[in-house]
Amino acid sequence: MAPSAQSDIVTAAVLVIGDEILSGRTQDQNSHYIARYLADIGVDLREVRVVPDDEDEIVAAVNALRGRYDYVFTTGGIGPTHDDITADAIARAFGVPIEEDPRAIAMLLERLKLDQLNAARRRMARIPQGAELVENSLTKAPGFMIDNVIVMAGVPMIMHLMLDAVAPKLKTGVRVLVETIDAAGVPEGRYAAGLTALAAAHPEVSAGSYPHFSQAGVHNEIVLRSRDAAALAAASVAVRALIESLRGDRATC
Amino acid sequence: MAPSAQSDIVTAAVLVIGDEILSGRTQDQNSHYIARYLADIGVDLREVRVVPDDEDEIVAAVNALRGRYDYVFTTGGIGPTHDDITADAIARAFGVPIEEDPRAIAMLLERLKLDQLNAARRRMARIPQGAELVENSLTKAPGFMIDNVIVMAGVPMIMHLMLDAVAPKLKTGVRVLVETIDAAGVPEGRYAAGLTALAAAHPEVSAGSYPHFSQAGVHNEIVLRSRDAAALAAASVAVRALIESLRGDRATC
Known part of the structure; x- marks a missing residue:
């Protein structure tokens, strides 16, 4: 086999978003899972960053990483509570509006009754303009992919489902x-x-x-x-x- | 208690250096250990990065992080093999020479016989100018601290000893x-x-x-x-x- 051409190499970064990792409360399991997963499908993980639940930090990290690597996978911060700010940060990083996405609302209603769909849960349907949804069969609240950034949940069980859902859409390189x-x-x-x-x-x-x-x-x-x-x-x-x-x-x- | 003054807050970043983490071969345990350790002593961990065994990447990350946080803790890349390039990268990041340190040679000779002190093992005594050594009672090969950057081994058992050795020298803030x-x-x-x-x-x-x-x-x-x-x-x-x-x-x- 000849030396690999540059096009055989597809690169990625992982951005873990979460105060709970930095405070030592929780050990991040997601970046290791993603590292193994990407190696298996022929994507080279080149960098991991962990940043707090802080919009400026998330925006800066996303913009630094998405320009350098073919893909950026984020985990965490897409739930219904006030500390879930990833979707807004991604919209700001891309300079696009964010609004409630009817496709995401429809997904949520596969699991929630209409009277359970309160304002907090509707937050999980706020998706940056231009993003494709990434399904999650467990709670139905979707992740999304915008340009080369894939935004996933922090709960490992849900993140695994989202990675399975998005993987077939990724370009991959020659496996190491x-x-x-x-x-x-x-x-x-x-x-x-x-x-x-x-x-x-x-x-x-x-x-x-x-x-x-x-x-x-x-x-x-x-x-x-x-x-x-x-x-x-x-x-x-x-x-x-x-x-x-x-x-x-x-x-x- | 009054709201914390800025001086009550001491910040840190962890820089994990290692292809083996990014390839998925090894799950990084060090950043979680350091996160818990720093929380216990009153230092806020604000960011973690994992970069490959690549000098340019290490230099860029060290310089980005050391300017932003009170301390940067690195793990990995200070052994005797060709892929151990952290000490050189740190010297370059600080723009200082690196040379064999007689104090480090003396430490190595506490465990090695003189005829075992070959060129590769002497590499572990190469320390950037101006750094203080950080002892390791297991293998005796030291880490070091230069300005606000603490350079530690990647082997968890050794890293733990180095963290214990350096902790009393750190300024700490009010615990969260x-x-x-x-x-x-x-x-x-x-x-x-x-x-x-x-x-x-x-x-x-x-x-x-x-x-x-x-x-x-x-x-x-x-x-x-x-x-x-x-x-x-x-x-x-x-x-x-x-x-x-x-x-x-x-x-x-």
Whole structure:
């Protein structure tokens, strides 16, 4: 396979919106889920940001990210309460009006009775002009996609449904292939020089070294990544041989 | 207690450096740990970014964040392998030279024999000029603090030790106090209007509404946060009364 053309690469960022993540109340699970999901479909996640429930911060982050990456996935802030300000922030970021969308109202009424559709719940139907809705079969309150920005719920169960709903509409690139090489018992400082040389000799492959410590000792892994299967296989053989040649150093780094 | 003066507030950002997080291989645990740790000592985490092992990206992020927040905590990229480029990136961000630091070499030699101190391991002693070292009792390879940027390992066990080592040197603000109110069985759309009014009536308190769904149904929580204990107590009484008055709506949002 020839080296990947630029068009084989589709990039993305995740923007997590939520005071609860920054305060330490909640551990963000969404960005890791999206990272794995995008890797599987051939989209490279290049950046994650977490910002508070603050309109200026959201607008600035959306505008910084949407210009740099093919897609931006946001999570959080699209519910019915006063701290749900993402839709307004996105409209402001794009400079478009936001109003109640009859399609979104129709979706909400699949789950809510008409007398339950109060002003707060109608807020969930406020969609920036020009956006396409992204369905959610659980509560029916939709996310949306405007240009290259996909706006999803923060509740993981709902976010997963929205990602499934929008994924078929995304352009995708050539998947990155991964080989993980077990370097258990060999400290990083022992293989670093050899790995540096092999990384230079295999420019189509990116090599990462990930140390892990436990009571049982050092347990490192080397991860090789490439869009080129033949290059990956060649690098993998070379790195495995390097590690096998170096066993028996008892240092921890 | 009077409203907090600006000087009562100390802010921070976390910069996670690592391809392994963005590729979905590893779930970042460090930013959540740091978020909780900082909340406990009275530092407000305002932003998290995750960037790849790319010097330009690291430099840009460090310079964007260090100008905006009192502290920036980085994790990852300070080991002995070729993909560990954080120290060089930090030196470049500050425009200072980087060289081998004899204090760091001395620390490494507490764990390594002299004949183990090869070129790769010496890389872990390369420290930007003007930085203070941050000790790590596990592997002895230090992190460092330069101006308001604290550079720590990505391995959680080591990062925890470094955070403990640097924390006593940080200025801290007034801690944010938190009250969590159980709104089990009351959907957000039912209490949103009342909560909006209460949030407006209690400007010293920030109120967040966090829906949770499971097979058992809706289980929301309202989180009130403030530096003012009396204001927090008053808002808490009012929000609890609101929720109790609204039980019995079977919608999910």
